[in-house]
Amino acid sequence: MRVKHALSLIKEFAIVDLKLKYQGSVLGYFWSLLNPLLMLITLYLVFSLIVKFDIPHYQLYLLLGILIWNFLSEATNGSMHSIISKSGLMRKFIFPKESIIIGSCLASFVSFLLNLLVFFLFMIIFRVDISLKILILPFYLLQLFVFVLGVSFFLSSFYVRYRDIIHIWSFLLLMGFFITPITYPLEIVPFHLLKYYLLNPLARMVVDMRYVALYNYIPDLKNFLITLIISVFVFVFGYLIFRKRKSHFVEEI
Amino acid sequence: MTVSISIKNLSKKFKVNHKVEKSLFGSLKNCFSKKNTVEIFYALKNLSLEIKEGEIIGVIGSNGSGKTTLLQLIAGILKPTRGRISVKGSVLPIIDLGSDINPELTGNENIFLSGAILGLDKEYIRKKYSFLVKFSGLEKFIDVKTKHYSSGMKMRLAFSILLLANPDIVLIDEVFGVGDISFQKKCLKKFQKFVKEKKTIILVSQNIDLINNFCHKALFLDKNNLIYFGDSYIATEKYLTNSEKNYNDFGKKEIEITSVSLLNSKNQETENFRQGDKMILKLGYNNKKDIKNPMFGLAIFSNNVFLIGPNTTKSNVLPKNLKKKGFVFFEIESIPFNIGRGHLTVAIHDFNGEILYHRKEKCKLFNIEKGIKHKNFSDMNYSWSFE
Numbered sequence: 001m002r003v004k005h006a007l008s009l010i011k012e013f014a015i016v017d018l019k020l021k022y023q024g025s026v027l028g029y030f031w032s033l034l035n036p037l038l039m040l041i042t043l044y045l046v047f048s049l050i051v052k053f054d055i056p057h058y059q060l061y062l063l064l065g066i067l068i069w070n071f072l073s074e075a076t077n078g079s080m081h082s083i084i085s086k087s088g089l090m091r092k093f094i095f096p097k098e099s100i101i102i103g104s105c106l107a108s109f110v111s112f113l114l115n116l117l118v119f120f121l122f123m124i125i126f127r128v129d130i131s132l133k134i135l136i137l138p139f140y141l142l143q144l145f146v147f148v149l150g151v152s153f154f155l156s157s158f159y160v161r162y163r164d165i166i167h168i169w170s171f172l173l174l175m176g177f178f179i180t181p182i183t184y185p186l187e188i189v190p191f192h193l194l195k196y197y198l199l200n201p202l203a204r205m206v207v208d209m210r211y212v213a214l215y216n217y218i219p220d221l222k223n224f225l226i227t228l229i230i231s232v233f234v235f236v237f238g239y240l241i242f243r244k245r246k247s248h249f250v251e252e253i
Numbered sequence: 254m255t256v257s258i259s260i261k262n263l264s265k266k267f268k269v270n271h272k273v274e275k276s277l278f279g280s281l282k283n284c285f286s287k288k289n290t291v292e293i294f295y296a297l298k299n300l301s302l303e304i305k306e307g308e309i310i311g312v313i314g315s316n317g318s319g320k321t322t323l324l325q326l327i328a329g330i331l332k333p334t335r336g337r338i339s340v341k342g343s344v345l346p347i348i349d350l351g352s353d354i355n356p357e358l359t360g361n362e363n364i365f366l367s368g369a370i371l372g373l374d375k376e377y378i379r380k381k382y383s384f385l386v387k388f389s390g391l392e393k394f395i396d397v398k399t400k401h402y403s404s405g406m407k408m409r410l411a412f413s414i415l416l417l418a419n420p421d422i423v424l425i426d427e428v429f430g431v432g433d434i435s436f437q438k439k440c441l442k443k444f445q446k447f448v449k450e451k452k453t454i455i456l457v458s459q460n461i462d463l464i465n466n467f468c469h470k471a472l473f474l475d476k477n478n479l480i481y482f483g484d485s486y487i488a489t490e491k492y493l494t495n496s497e498k499n500y501n502d503f504g505k506k507e508i509e510i511t512s513v514s515l516l517n518s519k520n521q522e523t524e525n526f527r528q529g530d531k532m533i534l535k536l537g538y539n540n541k542k543d544i545k546n547p548m549f550g551l552a553i554f555s556n557n558v559f560l561i562g563p564n565t566t567k568s569n570v571l572p573k574n575l576k577k578k579g580f581v582f583f584e585i586e587s588i589p590f591n592i593g594r595g596h597l598t599v600a601i602h603d604f605n606g607e608i609l610y611h612r613k614e615k616c617k618l619f620n621i622e623k624g625i626k627h628k629n630f631s632d633m634n635y636s637w638s639f640e
Binding site: 005093165 | 277
């Protein structure tokens with residue numbers, strides 16, 4: 001019964017989030033896509049005209065990285081926002097509070113998937129071969145979702161009490177954007193630093209997802225397992241903290 | 254009747270940060286500064302009570318006396334700091350109506366969202382949808398974003414959604430002022446239906462008549478303590494006299510009334526009597542200014558009608574050497590009053606009743622149940638004694 005309640009709530013919360021984001025119109029969706037596209041254009045101009053990397057399909061390389069990063073940023077910030085905006089509900093009703101975070105992340109995930117469709121459209125436009133190997137992409141997407149969910153649980157459970165977390169997080173996101181191979185290739189990272197560079201699980205994920213989606217290449221399974229273990233760990237850790245702190249939310253908000 | 258809600262030694266502590274620092278930086282700053290801005294206060298202290306299935310309980314008290322906190326604890330929204338609270342059955346809290354309505358969604362969308370939060374089946378909501386919309390009276394506006402609603406309309410929508418739930422226990426917090434007159438009537442009808450379905454209802458209200466008319470029992474909270482739990486009339490009267498304390502106390506207190514209590518034939522303090530019972534009023538005094546020959550008097554009211562006003566001068570019973578501090582007893586051999594509620598006013602004047610020393614109005618409430626009525630109150634036998 002509780003699980004059924006939680007599932008229907010997750011669905012409802014996700015639908016409401018998407019509805020509000022797109023305001024029930026097709027045009028609304030394009031507005032939300034505009035942000036990553038404009039970012040793509042800016043970064044593309046900078047990195048293909050000023051700094052030149054020898055990367056095939058650089059515009060798509062860049063776009064996929066931006067979309068992944070955009071998902072991370074949207075889902076985490078969205079979760080923090082929704083836990084606060086649902087304070088009225090939490091003060092009045094008993095319901096599984098986890099569904100707020102999961103619903104919010106799910107909404108961001110759905111718009112990420114929609115953006116990926118646009119990405120594939122671009123792949124067709126730029127005549128990039130799409131092979132069956134792309135069928136393993138969902139595993140990577142799922143893993144990314146689990147990771148992002150864990151981070152969202154962690155951040156939102158503290159955001160209720162400490163509101164400046166959102167500023168710290170936006171700084172960390174900006175920093176992360178540059179220590180993840182989004183605009184540049186992994187190859188330019190000096191070899192003796194690569195060990196440390198790859199401590200960032202998102203670096204591994206972004207690289208692997210590009211291999212699968214863009215370059216028709218199945219990456220090392222070991223790499224996948226490493227990021228999977230990290231993602232599951234982050235999820236469990238974030239969720240446990242959330243579960244421990246959730247009974248205080250009503251008083252802290 | 255089985256117990257529906259059982260509360261034992263319940264306490265709820267809140268931490269209030271006077272300088273609201275909702276940030277990590279602020280918390281760190283507070284760690285280093287010596288000034289402690291956190292105040293701990295108890296919203297409820299050591300509360301114990303039992304509510305049986307199908308009972309309607311009123312909760313009264315001034316703002317900030319812990320009424321809403323109690324409802325939130327029963328609903329499980331807040332966790333008790335100490336003590337135990339066990340609730341049998343599903344709870345529907347009707348608190349702070351309209352705050353859960355999402356302004357960016359239409360009325361229709363809000364119905365389904367709130368339904369999901371209540372844990373209702375989507376099919377069930379669809380089935381009841383037209384009834385719900387009709388009840389709310391918002392047929393014309395149901396596909397309009399609720400940010401364009403008036404606050405009354407929002408509350409009507411919220412209330413109508415809540416009615417879809419079928420709880421065992423209903424918690425109602427000051428919502429009987431919602432909407433216009435016709436909607437209030439609908440609410441009252443629904444409330445009466447809850448009553449008929451023998452649901453356990455806890456009703457927080459400032460509306461004394463509502464509490465008196467509907468509630469079996471009432472709970473009076475003051476300064477986060479339970480003052481009284483029992484007969485709703487006595488609870489509401491206590492609340493009224495408590496909030497009018499300053500207006501019910503007259504005189505310069507040259508000789509002061511220090512205590513007033515009602516005793517039964519076994520010398521036990523009580524508020525409940527039966528017709529034909531013995532009733533003793535025990536009045537403590539303190540003659541601070543050594544007033545000679547004071548007059549002790551009282552006025553007895555039954556169901557808000559004045560009955561009789563005996564005093565010591567009329568009865569000619571005052572002892573020659575009155576103690577400085579002591580008690581005056583007024584004894585009725587066999588209660589001749591009508592069934593219902595009564596109250597007492599006591600006063601001390603000078604011998605002729607010209608100078609008032611101290612008067613306490615409506616200082617004692619009592620309850621008369623059916624018994625054997627021997628006489629009319631006009632030839633009631635009573636006696637005075639001193640100690």
